[in-house]
Amino acid sequence: MNGTGAYALLALPFFGVTAVVAVLAGVVAARRARAAGRRPAVGRRVAVLTSVIAGIALLVMTIVFDNVIVTLRIVAYDPSLISGAKIGAIPVEDLAYAMAAIVLLPSLWVLFDRTGARPAPDPTTAPPEDTK
Amino acid sequence: MPGVYLAGLVVSLVGMTVLDARFRLFFWRAPWRAAAVMVVGVAFFMVWDVAGVAFGIFFIGPQNLLTGVLLAPEVPLEELFFLLLLCYSTMDLVSFVRPLVQRATDRRRA
Numbered sequence: 001m002n003g004t005g006a007y008a009l010l011a012l013p014f015f016g017v018t019a020v021v022a023v024l025a026g027v028v029a030a031r032r033a034r035a036a037g038r039r040p041a042v043g044r045r046v047a048v049l050t051s052v053i054a055g056i057a058l059l060v061m062t063i064v065f066d067n068v069i070v071t072l073r074i075v076a077y078d079p080s081l082i083s084g085a086k087i088g089a090i091p092v093e094d095l096a097y098a099m100a101a102i103v104l105l106p107s108l109w110v111l112f113d114r115t116g117a118r119p120a121p122d123p124t125t126a127p128p129e130d131t132k
Numbered sequence: 133m134p135g136v137y138l139a140g141l142v143v144s145l146v147g148m149t150v151l152d153a154r155f156r157l158f159f160w161r162a163p164w165r166a167a168a169v170m171v172v173g174v175a176f177f178m179v180w181d182v183a184g185v186a187f188g189i190f191f192i193g194p195q196n197l198l199t200g201v202l203l204a205p206e207v208p209l210e211e212l213f214f215l216l217l218l219c220y221s222t223m224d225l226v227s228f229v230r231p232l233v234q235r236a237t238d239r240r241r242a
Contacts, residue, residue, distance in 0.1 A: 006187055006189055007184070007189045007190075010180070010183060010184055010187065010189060011180075014176070014179075014180050017176070042237065042241070045237060046230065046233050046234050046237050047230075049233045049237075050226055050229050050230045050233045051226070053229050053233065054222070054225040054226045054228075054229040054230075057225055057229075058221065058222055058225055061221065069137070070193075072137075072193075072195060072197055073193030073194055073195040074137055074192070074193055074195050074197055074198065074210075075190055075191075075192065075193055076190065076191055076192070076193035076194075077189060077190050078188050078189055078190070078191075081187065081188065081189045082189065097177060097180070097218065098218070098222075100176075100177075100180075101173070101177075101218055101219065101222040102222055102226070104173065104176065105169055105173050105219055105222050105223055105226070106222075106223070106226045108168070108169045108172055108173065109165065109166075109169050109223065109226075112165045112168045112169060113162075113165065114165070
Protein backbone atom coordinates (compact mmCIF):
# COMPACT_ATOMS: atom_id res chain seq x y z
CA MET A 1 0.00 0.00 0.00
CA ASN A 2 1.55 3.25 -1.15
CA GLY A 3 0.73 6.92 -1.43
CA THR A 4 -0.68 9.56 0.84
CA GLY A 5 -3.98 7.71 1.09
CA ALA A 6 -2.44 4.67 2.76
CA TYR A 7 -3.32 5.53 6.38
CA ALA A 8 -6.89 6.45 5.42
CA LEU A 9 -7.34 3.34 3.26
CA LEU A 10 -6.06 1.17 6.10
CA ALA A 11 -9.16 2.15 8.11
CA LEU A 12 -11.61 0.86 5.49
CA PRO A 13 -11.58 -2.88 6.27
CA PHE A 14 -11.84 -2.09 9.99
CA PHE A 15 -14.76 0.28 9.38
CA GLY A 16 -16.32 -2.51 7.33
CA VAL A 17 -16.08 -5.04 10.16
CA THR A 18 -17.38 -2.40 12.57
CA ALA A 19 -20.39 -1.69 10.34
CA VAL A 20 -21.26 -5.39 10.07
CA VAL A 21 -21.05 -5.86 13.86
CA ALA A 22 -23.17 -2.72 14.41
CA VAL A 23 -25.90 -3.93 12.03
CA LEU A 24 -25.92 -7.33 13.76
CA ALA A 25 -26.23 -5.65 17.16
CA GLY A 26 -29.08 -3.50 15.82
CA VAL A 27 -30.98 -6.54 14.57
CA VAL A 28 -30.45 -8.43 17.84
CA ALA A 29 -31.46 -5.43 19.96
CA ALA A 30 -34.60 -4.87 17.89
CA ARG A 31 -35.59 -8.52 18.23
CA ARG A 32 -35.09 -8.38 22.00
CA ALA A 33 -37.08 -5.16 22.27
CA ARG A 34 -40.00 -6.68 20.36
CA ALA A 35 -39.88 -9.81 22.55
CA ALA A 36 -40.02 -7.58 25.63
CA GLY A 37 -42.91 -5.55 24.23
CA ARG A 38 -40.88 -2.39 23.68
CA ARG A 39 -40.69 -0.33 20.51
CA PRO A 40 -37.36 -1.04 18.76
CA ALA A 41 -37.26 2.48 17.29
CA VAL A 42 -36.98 4.05 20.74
CA GLY A 43 -34.05 1.84 21.77
CA ARG A 44 -32.32 2.55 18.46
CA ARG A 45 -32.76 6.29 18.98
CA VAL A 46 -31.23 6.09 22.45
CA ALA A 47 -28.32 3.96 21.20
CA VAL A 48 -27.51 6.26 18.26
CA LEU A 49 -27.81 9.44 20.31
CA THR A 50 -25.61 7.92 23.02
CA SER A 51 -22.90 7.05 20.50
CA VAL A 52 -23.02 10.55 18.97
CA ILE A 53 -22.68 12.32 22.34
CA ALA A 54 -20.11 9.91 23.82
CA GLY A 55 -18.34 9.90 20.42
CA ILE A 56 -17.84 13.66 20.44
CA ALA A 57 -16.36 13.43 23.94
CA LEU A 58 -14.12 10.55 22.86
CA LEU A 59 -12.89 12.45 19.79
CA VAL A 60 -11.96 15.45 21.96
CA MET A 61 -10.09 13.16 24.38
CA THR A 62 -8.35 11.45 21.46
CA ILE A 63 -7.22 14.74 19.91
CA VAL A 64 -5.70 15.83 23.23
CA PHE A 65 -4.08 12.46 24.03
CA ASP A 66 -2.68 11.82 20.54
CA ASN A 67 -1.29 15.33 20.31
CA VAL A 68 0.64 14.63 23.50
CA ILE A 69 2.11 11.31 22.34
CA VAL A 70 2.93 12.58 18.85
CA THR A 71 4.57 15.72 20.25
CA LEU A 72 6.59 13.55 22.66
CA ARG A 73 7.56 11.46 19.61
CA ILE A 74 6.29 8.24 21.16
CA VAL A 75 4.69 7.60 17.78
CA ALA A 76 5.80 8.92 14.39
CA TYR A 77 4.35 8.69 10.87
CA ASP A 78 5.82 8.26 7.41
CA PRO A 79 4.86 11.60 5.82
CA SER A 80 4.55 9.94 2.40
CA LEU A 81 1.81 7.58 3.65
CA ILE A 82 -0.53 10.07 5.34
CA SER A 83 -2.84 12.69 3.82
CA GLY A 84 -1.04 15.56 5.50
CA ALA A 85 -4.27 16.96 6.96
CA LYS A 86 -3.55 17.54 10.63
CA ILE A 87 -5.21 18.57 13.87
CA GLY A 88 -2.37 20.13 15.79
CA ALA A 89 0.41 17.55 15.51
CA ILE A 90 -1.71 14.52 14.64
CA PRO A 91 -2.85 13.23 11.24
CA VAL A 92 -6.67 13.36 10.98
CA GLU A 93 -6.56 9.64 10.16
CA ASP A 94 -5.73 9.01 13.83
CA LEU A 95 -9.38 9.72 14.66
CA ALA A 96 -10.46 6.54 12.86
CA TYR A 97 -9.64 4.45 15.96
CA ALA A 98 -11.98 6.46 18.18
CA MET A 99 -14.70 6.47 15.50
CA ALA A 100 -14.53 2.68 15.19
CA ALA A 101 -14.39 2.22 18.99
CA ILE A 102 -17.54 4.23 19.68
CA VAL A 103 -19.54 2.03 17.27
CA LEU A 104 -17.85 -1.37 17.62
CA LEU A 105 -17.54 -1.68 21.40
CA PRO A 106 -21.14 -0.82 22.40
CA SER A 107 -22.28 -3.18 19.61
CA LEU A 108 -20.19 -5.99 21.10
CA TRP A 109 -21.68 -5.15 24.50
CA VAL A 110 -25.15 -5.73 23.06
CA LEU A 111 -24.14 -8.95 21.29
CA PHE A 112 -22.44 -10.36 24.40
CA ASP A 113 -25.57 -9.89 26.51
CA ARG A 114 -26.41 -13.39 27.73
CA THR A 115 -29.46 -12.39 29.77
CA GLY A 116 -31.47 -13.34 26.67
CA ALA A 117 -34.80 -11.88 25.66
CA ARG A 118 -35.90 -11.68 29.27
CA PRO A 119 -37.34 -8.21 29.81
CA ALA A 120 -34.86 -7.63 32.62
CA PRO A 121 -34.55 -3.93 33.36
CA ASP A 122 -31.24 -2.46 32.31
CA PRO A 123 -29.43 -1.59 35.58
CA THR A 124 -28.31 1.79 34.25
CA THR A 125 -31.73 2.78 33.01
CA ALA A 126 -33.53 3.01 36.31
CA PRO A 127 -37.12 4.14 35.84
CA PRO A 128 -37.28 7.93 35.88
CA GLU A 129 -38.13 9.14 39.34
CA ASP A 130 -40.12 12.08 38.03
CA THR A 131 -42.74 9.96 36.27
CA LYS A 132 -46.21 11.16 37.17
CA MET B 133 12.84 8.93 31.41
CA PRO B 134 11.93 5.37 30.33
CA GLY B 135 8.60 4.10 31.64
CA VAL B 136 6.93 7.51 31.92
CA TYR B 137 4.39 6.76 29.18
CA LEU B 138 3.53 3.38 30.73
CA ALA B 139 3.10 5.03 34.13
CA GLY B 140 0.77 7.62 32.58
CA LEU B 141 -1.30 4.91 30.94
CA VAL B 142 -1.56 2.90 34.17
CA VAL B 143 -2.65 5.99 36.14
CA SER B 144 -5.31 6.67 33.49
CA LEU B 145 -6.51 3.05 33.62
CA VAL B 146 -6.79 3.28 37.42
CA GLY B 147 -8.88 6.42 36.91
CA MET B 148 -11.18 4.57 34.52
CA THR B 149 -11.50 1.74 37.07
CA VAL B 150 -12.42 4.16 39.86
CA LEU B 151 -15.11 5.73 37.67
CA ASP B 152 -16.34 2.26 36.72
CA ALA B 153 -16.62 1.20 40.39
CA ARG B 154 -18.17 4.48 41.52
CA PHE B 155 -20.89 4.62 38.83
CA ARG B 156 -21.16 0.87 38.09
CA LEU B 157 -20.46 1.43 34.42
CA PHE B 158 -18.79 -1.58 32.86
CA PHE B 159 -16.97 -4.33 34.79
CA TRP B 160 -19.04 -3.40 37.84
CA ARG B 161 -22.18 -3.98 35.83
CA ALA B 162 -21.41 -7.25 34.04
CA PRO B 163 -17.81 -8.42 34.59
CA TRP B 164 -17.68 -11.27 32.08
CA ARG B 165 -19.49 -9.36 29.40
CA ALA B 166 -17.13 -6.43 29.94
CA ALA B 167 -14.09 -8.73 29.78
CA ALA B 168 -15.32 -10.18 26.48
CA VAL B 169 -15.78 -6.69 25.00
CA MET B 170 -12.26 -5.73 26.13
CA VAL B 171 -10.61 -8.86 24.72
CA VAL B 172 -12.29 -8.60 21.32
CA GLY B 173 -11.86 -4.82 21.20
CA VAL B 174 -8.16 -4.86 22.05
CA ALA B 175 -7.53 -7.72 19.60
CA PHE B 176 -9.34 -5.77 16.84
CA PHE B 177 -7.26 -2.62 17.36
CA MET B 178 -4.06 -4.64 17.76
CA VAL B 179 -4.62 -6.13 14.28
CA TRP B 180 -5.13 -2.56 13.00
CA ASP B 181 -1.86 -1.48 14.67
CA VAL B 182 0.14 -4.38 13.32
CA ALA B 183 -1.22 -3.71 9.82
CA GLY B 184 -0.25 -0.03 10.10
CA VAL B 185 3.24 -0.98 11.21
CA ALA B 186 3.53 -3.62 8.47
CA PHE B 187 2.71 -0.99 5.82
CA GLY B 188 5.24 1.37 7.40
CA ILE B 189 2.59 4.03 8.14
CA PHE B 190 3.52 4.59 11.79
CA PHE B 191 6.32 3.49 14.06
CA ILE B 192 8.04 4.31 17.33
CA GLY B 193 9.56 7.78 17.32
CA PRO B 194 12.95 8.88 18.61
CA GLN B 195 12.08 9.22 22.32
CA ASN B 196 13.26 8.14 25.72
CA LEU B 197 9.86 7.55 27.37
CA LEU B 198 9.09 3.92 26.53
CA THR B 199 10.23 0.92 28.55
CA GLY B 200 11.76 -0.62 25.44
CA VAL B 201 9.77 -3.83 25.83
CA LEU B 202 8.33 -4.79 22.45
CA LEU B 203 5.36 -7.07 21.74
CA ALA B 204 6.30 -7.12 18.06
CA PRO B 205 8.56 -5.01 15.87
CA GLU B 206 7.48 -1.33 16.33
CA VAL B 207 4.70 -2.42 18.72
CA PRO B 208 5.73 -1.42 22.25
CA LEU B 209 4.29 -2.99 25.41
CA GLU B 210 2.69 0.40 26.00
CA GLU B 211 0.44 -0.05 22.96
CA LEU B 212 -1.44 -2.84 24.75
CA PHE B 213 -2.12 -0.49 27.67
CA PHE B 214 -3.09 2.29 25.27
CA LEU B 215 -5.67 0.04 23.59
CA LEU B 216 -6.99 -1.10 26.98
CA LEU B 217 -7.41 2.57 27.90
CA LEU B 218 -9.12 3.39 24.58
CA CYS B 219 -11.62 0.55 25.02
CA TYR B 220 -12.23 1.14 28.74
CA SER B 221 -12.70 4.91 28.23
CA THR B 222 -15.14 4.28 25.39
CA MET B 223 -17.30 1.90 27.41
CA ASP B 224 -17.23 4.00 30.61
CA LEU B 225 -18.31 7.00 28.54
CA VAL B 226 -21.09 5.14 26.75
CA SER B 227 -22.37 3.62 30.01
CA PHE B 228 -22.37 7.03 31.66
CA VAL B 229 -24.09 8.86 28.79
CA ARG B 230 -26.69 6.22 27.95
CA PRO B 231 -28.96 6.57 31.02
CA LEU B 232 -28.89 10.36 30.60
CA VAL B 233 -30.06 10.02 26.99
CA GLN B 234 -32.61 7.39 28.05
CA ARG B 235 -34.04 9.66 30.73
CA ALA B 236 -34.25 12.61 28.36
CA THR B 237 -36.01 10.41 25.79
CA ASP B 238 -38.46 9.03 28.38
CA ARG B 239 -39.25 12.51 29.63
CA ARG B 240 -39.98 13.73 26.13
CA ARG B 241 -42.28 10.76 25.47
CA ALA B 242 -44.03 10.97 28.85
